[in-house]
Amino acid sequence: MSQSNEKELSPKSNFRKAMKERTQHQKPKNKPRSRNNHQNGGYNRRSNQQPKTIKQEDLILAIAHLQESYTPPPTIFPRVDLNKVLESVVNEYQYNYEKVLKLNPRMTDKNQRQKFYNDLKKIYGKKSILFSIDIEAWEMNTKEITEIGISIYDPRFSKFSNIPHFQNIHIKLKEYLHRSNGKFVPNHSENFIGGKTIILNKYDTLVLIQSLINFFFLHQQSEPMIEKTYLVGHDIRGDIKWLNQLGVKLPPQYDIIDTSLLIKISKGGKNPYSLKSTLDFLNIPNVFLHNAGNDAYYTLLATLKFMDPFFRISLNLDECEDITPILTKEEIAEKKEAKKQAKLAKQQLKQADNVRQAKIELEIEKKIFDMKESPEVRFQEIKKLKEDSAKLKEDSAKRKEENAKARKERAQKRKDKILNSNIASLIEIKSAVEAFSFVFDPNFGIVVENENLVEEEEEEEQKEYEYAYEYEDDEDEERIETIGYLHID
Incomplete structure (x- = not known):
């Protein structure tokens, strides 16, 4: 009975089977994965992978090698207690300028001010390591991390020197070398000013960063001359999110220095300030921003200037330019x-x-x-x-x-802003006297700008600034928003 039914249905079933085989034969078994953003809806499926897990033996080996190769120089002039001298400078600054800082609407809280002075003593007093990090992602899909920049300031390498010593690292992730920005932010991934760029795959990048975090935040804090290691960044919450995405585990308790908060103390206002605005405000020459290595380095320079009593006095950083209240939730x-x-x-x-x-x-x-x-x-x-x-x-x-x-x-x-991001602006000076005024008088040639134009520029800057900070985890966002001034628990 079954055989007769099979014979009756065989013409149709054979036809369907033949068509199915034909279509399967025509389809390529391994379809090449498109790299074009517009062909895959703007998202790379690999970017949704879970964070990688480090093999313990790889981490131990990396940290052991780091301990061998990282050797601060021995203390010269042992009888000179430089830390004590610098701490007394901070105490004098606090005594004389406490009344100015107290009037700043963003520093009215006594505990907040005290925390600021304590951090000032540790950083200006050369008793802490600054670990600056910046992460760049592909502008079309910010889950794809393309660059990581790290800049480390260890005061033991330049204790009695006027010139700080920095260790700069710039990493490009091998998996996303084909990704490049340029539509919304400048593409300066090839313009690292601190040496050679390292190309590493995602796993080795994770091992390297985790080793550095463990070494500087756990091991070095036990050294006699170092009291603390700070995580430094400009709007550090975005970089913390990306570190978590990569699989890096930060210590359960660590302190931060966020230059986007420090400039708010001095400039005020409601809108955020980009790293470029911060550097210009502090008179720090800069070039090729939006390169992760350069941004980490410049953020470190800005931090050292913000946390220096002399520069705070000379640039009036304790006073708030725009006392507009901060936006509430x-x-x-x-x-x-x-x-x-x-x-x-x-x-x-x-x-x-x-x-x-x-x-x-x-x-x-x-x-x-x-x-x-x-x-x-x-x-x-x-x-x-x-x-x-x-x-x-x-x-x-x-x-x-x-x-x-x-x-x-x-x-x-x-497009014009990106093309002209590294072109110097020109000003014609009519005399030597006027040139001196331009160079040495900070208020020289100030023109009241069109308010609408300023608002438009700030809005554009904010759009460029916000492209990376789209939070998926509300709890994580709330935790980062409540970090206060400089400390994370």
């Missing part, structure tokens, strides 16, 4: 909601136009087949409906054209 939520509503209003307007257009077309179709009215009346009504439809289409096209033009202008503005 409620205000931030309102701002986000307003943006969301504006976006929703645009979508609703577009949908309303489509609905109206569909209704007009339906009405025209009804009028064509409505035999109750005379042809002349129907003709006039159809003509009016077509005019309404044409006007609706014209308004929609005009709006679309305006939006496209605005997008094009913004894109061109970004």
